[in-house]
Amino acid sequence: MSKCTAFILSKTEIITNAHCVAGAPYVYVVAGTKVASDENQKIKIKVEKENIAWHPHYSRLIFGAFDIAKVTLKTPLEFSDTVGSIELVDKDYKLNDPSEVVTAYGYGVLNNIGPMILRRCDANYISDANTSKLSQTLYFTTGEARNDGKIITPGDSGGPVVSKTNGKIVGIIVGINGTGDGRGAFLPITLFLDFIRDPKSVKSLPPPLAPNEAKFIADIMAPAKFVTAYKPDYDDADEDLELKFNAIILSKTEILTCAHNVHGASYVYVIVNKLSSNPTKIKVTKDQIEIHQKYALSGFAFDVAKITLKEPLQFNDNVGSIDLVDKNYKLNDPSELVTVYGDMTLDGTMRTRRYDTKYLNGAICKPEYGAAFDANHLMCYTLDESMGTPFTFGGPIISKKNNKLVGMTIFRSRGKPVIFQPIASLLN
Incomplete structure (x- = not known):
């Protein structure tokens, strides 16, 4: 059973990381203990999955992405000298002063071994300029490295990041980003105030498409070990591994995709009716693949390839083609x-x-x-x-x-x- 840190917002509200609880049939909430591995915890509450909500946009595949969850207790906690709540900053709060000191709290272990003892560490923070400007930004803790050379250690996930200025929670720890210097990564809590207030208020994704809604979309499966614009990524790739890309059905024998999806591959598989329980997988060799002659690995222009199938596809309710615009069509209306x-x-x-x-x-x-x-x-x-x-x-x-x-x-x-x-x- 894995353990993470969490923080108490109220007698019935617990906040932690989505990656700590997503998919679990139940969790235990333990409060009022300095040592998380202590088997004699006074407060240990079992919470079933119907009382666990993680952000609908959370992805296990993307580090830090919407990595927050709310656990609701049926029976309120009894507050005491060792159990209490902490306030969140309001929605107008901005993490924009790198000289500000924050304190990260968590039950992280040292040297990757226990015990899990509640610790704290003061640090400054920096923004990750490479993350999204649209929906969320990761911040990394800086300053004097502690906890055996690392600001954040395993077990700290879900812990609060508290401002030394106002004593309120400004972020939630999401882990270590593998930066080599052990910097901890956290998400600003202001981005998730709506979710924390009411997890159901956050708009979910559009539902996945049905097969007939994506009838003109195909997939390309290519061997991982082939030359692409990112060849170094695949130098040590498993030859049995396959990479998946999208493609477009133009006619019963014509498939369109990116040149970099197929460049250098001795063969690929074209998969049609991809969303059904019975997709069609067709092997295509390099003599059936034509790459635009102006395509260059160093740029993005002319990144297009055409695949010609030897046997025509069978069109049906779930497999079809899409019409092309004509040569005079111009994308010149930004409001379109x-x-x-x-x-x-x-x-x-x-x-x-x-x-x-x-x-x-x-x-x-x-x-x-x-x-x-x-x-x-x-x-x-x-x-x-x-x-x-x-x-x-x-x-x-x-x-x-x-x-x-x-x-x-x-x-x-x-x-x-x-x-x-x-x-x-x-x-x-």
Whole structure:
């Protein structure tokens, strides 16, 4: 049974990390003890899963993402000299003064062994500039390293980060980000006040698509050990491993995807009817894969590949094609809505969804990506990261106006707009 830290908001409200409780049929809440591993705890309350709520946008696959949960006690705690509550900062509070000292509390262990003794550590904090500017930001504790050279240690997850200035909770510990210097990572609590007040008030994700809603989307399964724009990532890859990407069905024999999804692969599998219980998996060899001749590993433009199937697909209610816009179509109305389709990871699993967004012209996106971004051939769209982290590369972008394919998702870097390739210029 794993153990995490938590903090008491009221006699019936306990806050901890989602990764500490998500999926558990029950948990125990232990209060009023200095040693968490003490078997003689005076207060130990069993809480069933119906009284455990974790943030609907939490993802096990993304470190720190919406990693918060609320446990509601049926029987109120008895407050005493060793059991009490602590206040949260209000919604207008900003973590924007790096000279401010915060105190992290937790039952973390030293040297990865017990006992789990309640400790505290003062530190300053810094923002992680690489995280999302839209929905959440990770902060790392700094200052003199303690706890055997680490600010945060195993077991501290879910613990409170308290301001030395006002004595209120400003963050929740989510763990160690593997930075090498042992910095602890925490989320600002102000981002989750609505969830803490009422977990049901937070909007859930759009539901996963049904097979017939995604009939024109395919998947590409490629061997992990192949040359891509990120070749170093795969140098030691397991040859039996497969990577999954999105693709688009253009006709019974034509599949469209990103060049970087298939570049260098001796074969790939095309999977259609991907959302059904009986998908079709077709092996395609490299002689059936054509990559745009202007595609370069060093950039994002012309990142498109066409796969030609030897045997035509059988179209049905769950497998079909999508129409292309014509060559004169221009994406020149920033108020126009487009629908992005593809795999999104947020609730701990990868599911195929869609969401509407507006697009931006290339000139706006270029400063975000620099020389690798060709503003003459690429555009981007904004992403509300509360909708999840997209693994949509190769997925379709469809106009809400004419219901035709206008673009294909190419790439994203966390906290930046998502790059896409307009289709009209690629029709030839």
